[in-house]
Amino acid sequence: MHVLALLLLNLLVGSDGWTDTRRRTFPQNFLFGAASSAYQVEGAWNEDGKGESIWDRFSHEHPEKIADGRNGDVASDSYHLWRRDVEMLRELGVDFYRFSISWPRVLPTGFPSSINEAGFKYYDNLIDELLKYDIQPMVTLYHFDLTQELEDLGGWTNPLSVSWFEDYAKIVFKRYAEKVKFWITINQPNTICMEGYGSDLMAPGVNVKDVGAYECVKNVLLAHAKAYRLYEKEFKKEHEGNVGIGVAVNWFESLDHNNTVNKEAADRARAFEFGIYLHPIFSKEGDFPPIIRTIVDKKSQEQGFKTSRLPKLSYEEIKLLRGSADYLGMNHYTTFLVQHSEEKFESPSVEDDRNTIYTQGPEWTSGKSSWLKSAPYGLYKACVHLNLNYDYPPIIITEHGWSTDKGLGDQSRVNNIRAYLGALLLAMEDGTQVKGYTVWSLLDNVEWTAGTSERFGLYEVDFESETKERTARLSALVYKHIIESRVVEDGWSPSSLKIEITKKKDEKNNNYKGEL
Incomplete structure (x- = not known):
């Protein structure tokens, strides 16, 4: 299958660019949406009984x-x-809205003994308003904002976090299962564990590189699985909802395809970056990827640890995890070129275990974010990889976005959305089971440590104004048109390997003022 997929890609792509100009359309049942998360948009950090989150602290x-x-x-x-x-x-015409519930807003201490009705009322109103206009709510239970009181008890490095999350999930499921048909348990365990616990880049910033990151991985995955099995047992038969997990699946490939050492480094990168989260759930055998087990076990022994720094999963835990998702929430933004590192990383650490260096193509278009470059072919390749390794899992693209400066004429975002949707259509044509696509984000928000210096919104937010006025960007108009027409662009055709498409401007767009 891998060879056939590559042959098809080669047929579509010639030395001078794309030769296939067939018009492709998204099926009528394909879902288009937009996304946000609680900490990034809600504000009101200490209003109406909300507890403190790790990001507040x-x-x-x-x-x-x-x-x-x-x-x-x-x-x-x-x-x-x-x-x-x-x-x-409603202006955009989306099918669904992905947002997250703030754990500390509804359970200020993190525990069911303290339920904040005022916090729940906010989500009651939001969900009811969405349903009033036939917009499906897609609810993320956890999007980085752990209750600080739970973090004081060890957070995601504490094995008890598994039952804490299960208790929280049960309360939310019980309240909203009748109204919400799409759930994401946990967003990006990659970020939670590697950047929040394995470094000080993100909250809680505890920087326990040796064992903390891996302990977090095990606990977060088991918490997801417990929540999934809870829904499966108590809610699925009656409400028929779908529960998935959100994982960052950017593409990682060898800097030099003829270099065996770098090809092996790319294999390691994919295993450490997303395989460690996907393999236990979506593979037939379950458990952590063998390549990671071999590396970390060996290094742990050399480093003097009595047991591996990568925790073991019991038979019961492997069984609990395997198949614990109705779909994969795939967050995809960019591609990285991988090479084996000759440098010494701090040891012990995940970086040392992985032993890779990442770069990006110098010719790729750059977003405002330093890590973000446009390489849409990477989405196609990532989909092929998932198909071959995990037997064509159902996928919803739960995040894809592009950062810019302030301003309404965001042509680079338009180009990026079109290009990646073009690649997605090719992946779907080749059998990828993609059910929907979500733009990150509906509106400008607080991009974690970037603050508001990087803008991802289809709508611009005036953060200086008292009313936080929202104004549609050019990309909002284009996305609205794509949703209505089900095509990327009338008469579009990929023009290069990166599938970059430039929109034809007309007088209306030159005079664009941001109205829908």
Whole structure:
């Protein structure tokens, strides 16, 4: 299958670019959506009984880590402006809205003994307003904002976090299972564990490189599986919802395809970056990827540990995890070129275990974010990889986005959306079971440590104004047209390996003022 897929790609792509100009359309049952997360948009960080989150604590104690100093205390003020947010979704014509519930807003201490009705009322109103206009809510239970009281007990490195999350999930499922048909348990364990616990880049920033990151991986995965099995047992038969997990699946490939050492480094990169989260759930055999087990076990022994720094999964845990998702929530933004590292990383650490260096193509278009470059072929290749390794899993692209500066004429975002949707159509044509696509994000928000210095929104937010005025960008108009027409662009055709498409401008677009 791998050879056939590559042959097809070679047939489509000639030395001078794409030769296939067939018009492709998204099926009528394909779902288009937009996304946000609680900490990034809600604000009201200490209103109406909300508890403190790890991001509240992190941003208050380390303001120097926020690029422009603007944290989530007020953010886009969606806690008060949710009606306008739904109005924007109606303007776009989306099928669903992906948002997250703030654990500390509804359970201020993290435990079921303290339920905050005022916090739940906010989500009651939002969900009801979405359903009123036939917009399906896609609810993420956890998007990085752990209750600080739970973090004080060890957070995701504490094995008890598995039952803490299960208790929280049960309360939310019980309240909303009748109304919500799409769930994501946990968003990006890659970021939670490697950047929050394995470094100090993200909250809680505990920087336990040796064992903490791997302990987090095990606990987060088991927490997901427990929540999935809970829904499966108590809610699925009656409400027929779908529960998945959100994983960052960017593409990682060898810098030099003729270099065996670098090809092996790319294999390691894919295993450590996303395989460690996908393999236990989507593979037939379950458990962590063998390549990671071999590397970490060997290094742990050499480093003097009595047991491996990568925790063992019991037979019962492997069984619990295997098949514990109705779909994969695939967050995809970019591609990295991988080579084996000759440098010495801090040891013991995940970086040392992986032993790779990442670069990106110098000719690729750059976003505002330093890590973000446009390479749409990577989405196609990532889909092929998932198909071959995990037997064509059902996928919803739960995040894809592009960062810019302030301004309404975001042509680079338009180009990026079109290019990646073009690659997605090719992946679907080749058998990838993609059910939907989600733009990150509906509106400008607080991009974690980047603050508001990087803008991802289809709608621009005026963070300086009292009312946090929202204004549609050019990309909102284009996305609306794509949703309505089910095509990337009338008469579009990929023009290069990167599938970059430039929109033809007309007088209306030159005079664009941001109205839908």
